[in-house]
Amino acid sequence: MSDPIDRMLDAAESGKSIIKNREILHFTYIPNTILHRNSEQEQVTQSLLPILKQSRPSNLLVYGKPGTGKTLVVKKVLSKIQERVEKSNFPIKLVYSNSKNETTLYGLLVSLGRQLGLNEKELPTTGLAISEVFKRLLNKITNEKLNAVFVIDEIDYLAQLVVKTGKDILYQLTRANEQLDAGSLTMVGISNDLTFKEKLDPRVISSLGEEEIVFTNYNVEQIKKILEERINESFIEDAVEEPALNLCAALAGGEHGDARRAIDLLRVAGELAERQQSEKVNIEHVREASQKIEENKEEASLKSYPLHEKLVILSIMKANGSSTGEIYTQYKTLCKTVGKDELTQRRITQMLSEIELSGIISGRLIHQGIHGRTKKYKLTVSSEIIKKSFKDELTLQDII
């Protein structure tokens, strides 16, 4: 009966919210106790222990699927170590970097350098040879007698970059200690890919894999525990219905045991419930949240594509379930109507496989005998979402 706007304003004013602490509902929040990960915490601590004694600790390799708490554990252990060390006034420098955020080898090294305290002048973002950047990093460590710990997340990604450029930075990093007159350098590699080691240079494995820790996947039961604990701290009492909790755990845990997804799901469901003035988070909210997360992801990645990729996606949409050749001709006509130069077929094939990787389209190789070999692509998202995501693009407006 009351106006919905009024109701929302009232609620906001009264300040009542079923979520009392949002921060806890982000996966990056580090809880006091990391459930089910005690032995892993001990192992990590064990291998990094020598830092405290000012001797060089072992390099460390941490494996585990996404959402198994690898990064959380490593970060927690390191921050504890740092706490201790700060009191003793012994220079230790923690450096965390995610290879996926840095698209290039150069970028990664620069990001490491920045955290070591090198500024723009000492370490420019471009223009230098990689070996030069590397030298400056080592100099910094030597000059200030730092005990640096490089945490490199998604190191498998970095390994790919290294292969591509032919620079064996990983090897140099793991062996950097031999070149250092003062200070030390410890590497902690974190990888999602359990088979990643096989792709590495054996010399790197021998020095990086001095210690190895594998994080197993969570099962649904464990995820439920994790969620319960976070709910206790972040929601007001009894705000999350039991079935909703179960569904969260099941949706995220069923396949990969991904706690990160579970927590995201819970947060979004909570926000939805809150927005709807509901006093409890129920099963519907979770379903809705799951769908919303999915759609947001799709829309965001659609929007982020450059023009030609968008044209390709539209071509697929216009000729759904078609072969590369058909997509390409469609693409060419689209290019003509918007007045852009068309790219080569080779480039389009490449774009198609890149787009396929993101999951927006799916492709299937088909052998048609005398009619050759082709790959048929079709959309995995609805064309509405595509239209919606592309509608602000001026050049595309008339073809949609």
Add this chain to the structure above:
DNA sequence: CCTCCACAGGAACTGATGGCGT
């Protein structure tokens, strides 16, 4: 049983960009 289609997808290269050291 062989042929030959219609592409897949690797490799090497180009040209532009941007910024370094000397």
Add this chain to the structure above:
DNA sequence: ACGCCATCAGTTCCTGTGGAGG
């Protein structure tokens, strides 16, 4: 002012291939 270095989007050239149709 000059050469150098890394990176990116794109091009050129290439070799490879499962099976329908002869």
